[in-house]
Amino acid sequence: MLTSAIMVVFPLCLAFAAISDALTMTIPNRVSVILLATFAIVAPIAGLPWQDYAMHFAAGLIVFVVCFGLFGIGVMGGGDAKLLTATAVWFGLNMELLDFLVAVAMIGGLLTILLVICRLPAFAIYRFGPVSHLLEPKAGIPYGIAIGIAALICYPQSPLVQMVLLHH
Template identity: 50%
Template sequence: MLEALIFVVFPFCMLFAAVSDMLSMTIANRVSLILIATFAVVAPLTGMDWATYGWHFAAAGLVLCVTFAMFAMGGMGGGDAKLLAATALWMGFSVELVAYLVYAAIIGGLLTIALVFYRGSNIATLTGTNLFLRNFANEKAGVPYGVALGISGLLVYPATAPMQWALARLVAI
């Protein structure tokens, strides 16, 4: 059961955030809350020691402080800031967190460049009414960065401590 939560909750939340941001340009608070609550309950049950558990929350707090400052300066959306912090909670201060942030920057940059070209093309006029592409085609809309965050989270998640614990448990069965 515990393994199922680890296999399902994080990936589902990343996919939901990406699709939600693509469709509505928002990431619901419940996505971040589900990620936080699930980690808070599951991590101690995996045998994570309390110091490591605390460091995971410290990583999330640091990421939240940085992303909140970026939000206050208009550099990112509030949903993106909260999702980044909730995702950092699952990774803690680790190589996976650095990889996640680097992937998010690269994928987000590529997405932004693609949107600039797409929005300036004739294709945007033709596909701008499509449910999935309307925010991509809208020149007044920002960048649905939740797409980059979701993809990055899915790329890095298999290497995180909770996922490695769950995979080891499955192999032991």
């Protein structure tokens, strides 16, 4: 049951957040709450040492402070900031977090370039369907997509997953 929570909750939450952001340009607060609460409960039960547990929350705090600043100046959405913070807690304060953040930046950059190109007037004919709002010239960038994809790519190397795989 514990292994299932570690191996299923995180990927499902990130996939849901990415899809929600693509379809509605919002990431429900409950996704970040579920991520934080699940980590808070399962990490110590899984055997994560208390000092490592604290460092995971320190990672979240650092990411939150940076994201809060970016949100304050209008560069980042609130849902993205909360999701990035909750996700950082699962990675912890280590190189895997840095790998994840670099992946978010790279995937987010590619997503931005793709959306900017698709928003050009020449592509106006293709603006239909469930994600047509993403192609509107004034629409924002649904960074939850980049966060979700990067998290799913990097999660297998995260400390909690590695700990579970080594013990089972």
